[in-house]
Amino acid sequence: MPEHHHHHRHHSSHRSLNGKNFVILPVVFSVLILGICAAVIGPTILKFYNMADLFISDVKLDYSDNYRNIYVPTSEGLEESSETSETSSEPKKPLSSKTVPITSIEYPRYSDQFGELIIEDCGIKVPLFFGDGNLQLNNGVGIYTGSFIPGYGRPILVAGHNVTYFNGLKYAKEGQIVLIRTSYGNYRYEITGVEVHDKDDTSAYDLGAEEETLTMYTCYPFDMVGLTPYRCFVYAKFLSGPALDKHN
């Protein structure tokens, strides 16, 4: 009888395939192994994981050499402005009584072409970008993103290369008119001075000023092979153009 019983036990242990173990045990193994790994290297990994936020963006970056052109020329303000240019000694507030709600315009993103800059007396008529990286300066002139866009009522700092788009700045003189055309309005400025400063000379411009001014700069000297730390700054005061209404 015991012999029979033993045989029966042995037999029954083979009868069941016990397939659950083929799932449960590997899962238990993996949880244990990963748990041990997490306990051992977790603190180190966590430091890197927290740092990863600095290197991970929400969206994939666009690396194409193409830029977005959101500039659609408008005649808005051009007629009024031509009257303005004749009376350029008028106050700095826009002579055009119009304001443009800032929410109604397409605010440029970095690298967008959103206008053009024209100084007829200097033979300059170039695309205007938001941003002054290589892509922008190889295709036009660019507004430093730490400054402001036309109509905002604050300083605008525009950079360009002296061999290409801002070569004409060598002809810049006091009293010449600078026209910046955008999709939301046209802006006129009058050149008030030309100065050469060291590139690290922060007194060359004041981005904290509470009035709209235009500062254009390029490398100096013009038409010479070689690089110097000098920059040619062309300053202009605001004449006319629709103000951006920041509250609407």
Place this chain on the structure above:
Amino acid sequence: MSETKKRRKLDKRPIAYCVLSFFMAAFLFLLSICISLRFTLLSNDYMLSTMADSEYYTQVTEEFRQNLESLGHASGLNSEFTNNFVQSMDIRQDVTDYINAFYTGQSTVVNKTPFKQKFRAAIDQYAEENKKEGQEPSEKALEYLTNEAATIYADCIQIPFFAVIANFIYKLTTPMNITIAVLALLCAVIVVIIYFTNSEFRHRTYRYLSYAFSGAFLCTIVLPAFMHFSGIISKVSINSRSLYNLFVNYFDGMFRYMWIFALAYLVLGVLFFAAFASKHKRLVNNH
């Protein structure tokens, strides 16, 4: 030995085999990580082949050309000069030398001197050909331009953070080879133990090997699956297109190794399960 003691010993055997399976799963998992790292992060060939596959040389050459063109536009040089000066083959060779230097424990500083000499000769010739009245370039301005161009060049050749980990990589190669050998040996020992101590009931061998490989599969697949479905790698914020593509391809390749290991473990786990089921069925039928 009494019947009870014998039975007690027999009852403990499954636990011992499960423990062995657990360790084997852990060793297989570590082995997959070590081999993946050995053939990716610690491999010079992998870095160079990833660079080729991700068109790194072409893109880095284009980025260098654009940067140099931009510098040239600020320094009296036209685009034609830049286009003629930048040669893809030179950059390819210099990048390859730079990578090889890292993996052989040599200097990690880019030697700018040959570039400076070549660039200076080119701008001297350009200045001579485009000489304008009253616009003689000053030695200081030419030197400044050359140094700036050399800095741009070195930035293109170098890979950020690579210098930091290169020494670590160089020192880790031999220990990693030893670790792989030890882990493989441990796995082999466990297989031998499970195999030869279950010669009477072969299906048990397959059962425990199936546990081990299935456990290793689950461990190995977690990281690449997380990376794949979270899309973290493709969202990395790198300003340079060439570096971004290199980074993404590099890590995709690294995780590809882990996918392959996970798949292999899964297949082996299933095969051993099938072998177990077959043997088990035969055994039950015989009884």
